[in-house]
Amino acid sequence: MKNLAFPSSVFSEARPFLVCGPCSAESEHQVMQTAYALSGLPVTLFRAGIWKPRTRPGAFEGVGAVGLQWLQRVKQETGLRTTVEVARGQHVELCLRHQIDVLWIGARSTANPFTVQEIADALRGTDIPVMVKNPINPDLNLWLGAIERLENAGIQKLIAIHRGFSSAERGGYRNKPMWELPIELKRLRPDLPIICDPSHICGKRDLIPRIAQQAMDLNFDGLMLEVHPEPDKALSDPAQQLTPNALTQLLQALVVREKGATGSMLRATLRELREIVDKHDEELILALKERMKVIEQIGLFKKENNIAVLQPERWKDIVETRTAWARELGLSDELILKIFQLIHQESIRQQTRIMNSRAQELRFPAS
Numbered sequence: 001m002k003n004l005a006f007p008s009s010v011f012s013e014a015r016p017f018l019v020c021g022p023c024s025a026e027s028e029h030q031v032m033q034t035a036y037a038l039s040g041l042p043v044t045l046f047r048a049g050i051w052k053p054r055t056r057p058g059a060f061e062g063v064g065a066v067g068l069q070w071l072q073r074v075k076q077e078t079g080l081r082t083t084v085e086v087a088r089g090q091h092v093e094l095c096l097r098h099q100i101d102v103l104w105i106g107a108r109s110t111a112n113p114f115t116v117q118e119i120a121d122a123l124r125g126t127d128i129p130v131m132v133k134n135p136i137n138p139d140l141n142l143w144l145g146a147i148e149r150l151e152n153a154g155i156q157k158l159i160a161i162h163r164g165f166s167s168a169e170r171g172g173y174r175n176k177p178m179w180e181l182p183i184e185l186k187r188l189r190p191d192l193p194i195i196c197d198p199s200h201i202c203g204k205r206d207l208i209p210r211i212a213q214q215a216m217d218l219n220f221d222g223l224m225l226e227v228h229p230e231p232d233k234a235l236s237d238p239a240q241q242l243t244p245n246a247l248t249q250l251l252q253a254l255v256v257r258e259k260g261a262t263g264s265m266l267r268a269t270l271r272e273l274r275e276i277v278d279k280h281d282e283e284l285i286l287a288l289k290e291r292m293k294v295i296e297q298i299g300l301f302k303k304e305n306n307i308a309v310l311q312p313e314r315w316k317d318i319v320e321t322r323t324a325w326a327r328e329l330g331l332s333d334e335l336i337l338k339i340f341q342l343i344h345q346e347s348i349r350q351q352t353r354i355m356n357s358r359a360q361e362l363r364f365p366a367s
Helices: 028-038 066-078 089-097 113-123 140-152 180-188 198-202 205-217 244-253 264-304 312-328 333-363
Strands: 017-021 045-047 081-086 102-105 130-133 158-162 194-196 222-226
Touching: 017 028, 028 045, 028 066, 028 244, 045 066, 066 081, 066 089, 081 089, 089 113, 102 113, 113 140, 130 140, 140 158, 140 180, 158 180, 180 194, 194 205, 198 205, 198 222, 205 222, 205 244, 264 333, 312 333
Parallel strands: 017 045, 017 222, 045 081, 081 102, 102 130, 130 158, 158 194, 194 222
Antiparallel strands: none
């Protein structure tokens, strides 16, 4: 993967790639205390927020440029490489002046193409690595767009950070994981390393080990974890920060999976199982094709008899019966509901197309 060719001191093939440190740099003592506690762990980058974009004024917005001097001391005394979030071109210039090793763009900034472009312009002509968090809203194109703007500015050493997405339905998390989006990013950009930020997904430290392990199970390249010597006294996001001891315990329990099957026997077994899956997938697609043929007939029937496309009672019956059938076979309601929602959307689209063709005929009668 071309983007893994970072300097060995910053990024390597070793997994997991670990970015750890406090949410915010609060004082020189706090920063150094945390750095020394992490220096004996396999931490790749020491992170600390210098400028903190807060939702409401009056909250702690970071110590500003003075914190960059503390990070210089971290590197000098512990050997840890450093990374900082930037949100303006001026931030980039200050970080470069203070020899920060890696920059990252936060979720709020990723959501704003103007902000990303300003940062990209400030980075033009440099080769500093940049990490890009997903936007706060679940929009894959915004995430890709931010990455592409940086690439257009000549930045090639890039990492994507999955930190979850804002949603009205959080399900116990601060930000919904929505794993399907980083998985789709990996499909579109297999060259791009992706790490996970369990701290921002969870919002609560007791949930972090579960999400960290799930990221490793999904073949993520690493983790970004917030660590503070006294989390409950932190000036920002206290509930989601780990103590250095808790981080040590998490890393000791973390199971890092192999990226793929190793050994000829394992590969052969996996290949055989995948061939079975391929056969079932082909059968599913053929069944969908036949179903859509019937949907077309239904659409023509509705058109000829002036019947509305959407039939709410029929859709209600499909949801209830299909989920019941699936439940009897040990399949989850959520899976079947998602599948049939997509099928129903396509059915509506097909029938609407048929109805629209009739409308065109009425508007432009044959001469």
